[in-house]
Amino acid sequence: MVDPAFLLVSGLVVATSILAIESRQLVYGAVNLALMFLAVAGMFILLDAPFIAMFQIFVNVGAVAILVLFTVMLVSTERWARVPRGREFWAALGTSGLTVLALVSIVARTGLADVPPPPAAPTVGPEIGVVMLGNYGVALVLLGILLAASVIGAVALAKVEKG
Amino acid sequence: MTTLADFLTVSMVLLAIGVYGLVRSRNAIRMLFAVEIIISAANINLVAFSRFSNPMDLTGQVFALFSIAIGAAEAAVGLAIIILVFRLTGDVDIAALRRLRK
C-alpha cells in the first residue's frame, strides 16, 4: 500500500515538470517550474528532511523561479514563445525513454524495492549544522567562493559595455 | 509503505523528463528548465539515499543543501548568459548562438 501523500506529491512533481517543458507559453513553463520546486519540497518533507524542504522553497521558489520568470518576461518576444513540435520530438522521447529503461533495469536488479525505511527523527537544522561545519567546513568555504564568483561573473556578463 | 525504489522511480522519471527537455528544446531558457529538473532529480536521490541507508548520517542531506546552492548559482550565471545572448542577437534560440563563433 503506497502512501497517498506520496502518490499526490509524486504525481504533482511529474505533472508540473512535464508542463514546464511542454507548455506553449514560456511564462506558464516558468510557473510550472516554480510549482515543481514546491512539489519537490513536499518530497523532502516526506523524506523527513523539513530543513532541506524549507531551503528548497526559500531558494528555488523564492529566488531562482523569480529570476527565471523575470528573464522570461525580459527576453519574451512572440516570435519564439511557441515551441514548434518538429522531428526532434521522437528523438527526444526515445533518448529519455532509453534513459528510464536503463535506470529501471538497474534499480530492479538491486532489490531496493524491499528496503524498509529505518526509523528516523526529522532533521530540523542543528544536526545538519553540526555535520556541515564539522565535516564539510572547507567545502562550505569553497561553496562561498563559488557563489561569490558566480555573482561577479553574472553581473559582469549581464552588463552592457558601451564603447 | 513507501520504499526507496518509489522515490528512485520518481527521480528517474524526472531525469528522463529533463533529458527529454534538453534534447528537444532549442530555446535556451527551456533548456535551463530542463537542467533545473535534472538537478531536482539528483537532490531527491541524495535525500532519499540519506534517509534510507543510514538516517543518523546526514551527509546526503548536507550534499543536497550544497547541490541546491550550486543549482541557484548555476541559474544566476545561466540566465545572465541568456540575457547577454539576447542582447547580442535579439533571440535566445540555440541556433543563434552558433553565429557567435565568428
Add this chain to the structure above:
Amino acid sequence: MAVTDIWQMIKRLAELSFWLLVPITLFGIPAYYALERPIIQPYVLPFLTRLMSELMDPASLTFKVILYPGFTFVVIYAAFLVLIERKLAAKVQLRVGPQYAGRYEGVLQSFADMFKALSKEVIVPAGADRLIFLSAPIISMVVAGTLLAVVPPSPQSLIFDSPVSLLLFFSVISFSPLVILLAAWSSNNKFTLVGGLRALHQLVSYEIPMVVSTLGLALLVGSLSLVDVVRVQERLGLPFLLLQPLAALTFYITMVAELERIPFDIPEADSEIVAGWVTEYSGVNHLLLYGGAPVIKLYAFSGLFTTLFLGGWLGPPPIPPDLWFHLKTFLVILSVQALRAIYPRYRIDQLLRIGWGTLLMLALINLALTILLMGAIQVV
C-alpha cells in the same frame, strides 16, 4: 439610537427571515425527503455533526484553523484594522473619515465596502492572460492566510509549531514577489508592469536584511521554533527588544517595506503609477489584493514581530496570554499605520541602496554583536 430605529431594524429582520424561510419550506424540505436521503444520511450528516462538535471545541485543529487564531478571527480583525487606519489618517489630516455605515462613526464601513465590491463588475482587460489574472488574487490570499498558521497567539491556541517555523514563515512570504510579478505581467498594462517590477525589487531586497536580522535570535535561542523563542524570553525575563535592539530596528523597517506600506509604498505609489500592480483589478479582485491580503499580512508580520522581539504572550497574569499577545500586536500595527500619516515616499533607487547597504550592514553588525554576547556569556 432612537426607538423608531430599533423598531425599523426588527421589522427588517423579520422581513429578511420571512424571505429566508419561504424558499426553505417550499423547496428545501420536499427536496430533502424526495432525495430519500441517499447522500445526506450516511455521509454528509456525520461529517456535519463532527464538524459542528469540533467547531465547539477550542482545542481542536478545526476550531483553530477556521475560528480563533485562524481565518475568521483575522478577517474580522482586519476589517476593523482598515477602519482604524482610515479614521487615524483622517484625524491626522483634519478630516472625519468614514461616518455613516453602522450608525456610530462608520464602524461597519469595511463590511459595507466588502458588499459593495461583491456587487461590482469584474473586468478582465483585453489582452490579459485570463488564467493568471484571475487566480492571482486567490493565490495572494492563500499565501497571506498560510502565514497565520505559523504565528502563535499563545501555547494553547497555536495552529502549527515546528522546529522550522521561522524558516516556514520566510519561505511562505518569498512567494509574494512571484505572485505580484505574475499579476503585473498578466494585466497587459504598462503601469502594472512598472509597479510589479518595483514590488519585485523591493520585496526581494528587503527579504535578505529581514532574514539576517533574525539570525541573532536563532543564535541565542538555538532553535527556529517560535514557541521556543518566547520560552527563552520567559527564562531570560526580558524581551529580545532590549537584548537585540539593532535586530528589532532592522526587522521593523524591513517589515514595513515587505508590507509595501507608506514610506516604502513605491510599488503602489498612487500619485505616480495609478495604483501600481493592482491598477487593472476591479471589484472583488481589487478587494482581495488591496484590502484583504495586505491587511492579513500586516497582522501576521506584526504578530511575528511581537513573538520575536516583544515576548509574545508573556505578561503579568490578570490578563490572559492571548490578550497580551493581541495587545502588543495591536500596538505594533498601530505604529505601522501611524507611519502612513506622517512620512513621504522614497524613490526606488534610494530604497534599494538603503536595503542592500545600510540595513544589511546593520543586520551583520547585530550578528557580530550577538556572537560577542554569546562569548561573554560562555566566559561568565
Add this chain to the structure above:
Amino acid sequence: MALDFTPVLLMAGFVFVAVLPLILIPAIFAPRRPTPIKLAPFECGQPPSGTARVHLLMQYYPYLLLYVVLDVISIFLFAWAVSFSLLPAQASLPLVAGFILVLLPPLGYTLLMARRRELW
C-alpha cells in the same frame, strides 16, 4: 512521517475554500457589460498605445542576482546559528567568518556596478 505539516496545508486549503465564494458570487450576480473602451488598458485617460509587454527594465537586475546568492547564504547561516552551541566555537567561527567575508567583495562589486546607471 514525524513532522506533520497538515495544519499548514489545512490553513491554506481553508483560506482557498473561504475565498472561493467571494470569487463566485460576483461571477454569478455582478453585472457584466463589457465594452471595448472599458476593456482597454488604463493609461490615465489617454488612448492606450502599443503593447504593454515590452522589454522590462533591467536597471536593477544586479540586485536580483545578488538576492539569489545571498538567499542561499542566509539559510546556510541559519543552519550554523541553530547548531552554534553544539559545536566548539573555535572550530566553527573562522569557517563562518570566512564564508561571510568571501561574500563581501561581490557585494561591493555588485553595488558599485548597480550604481553606474549607464551600464544597464
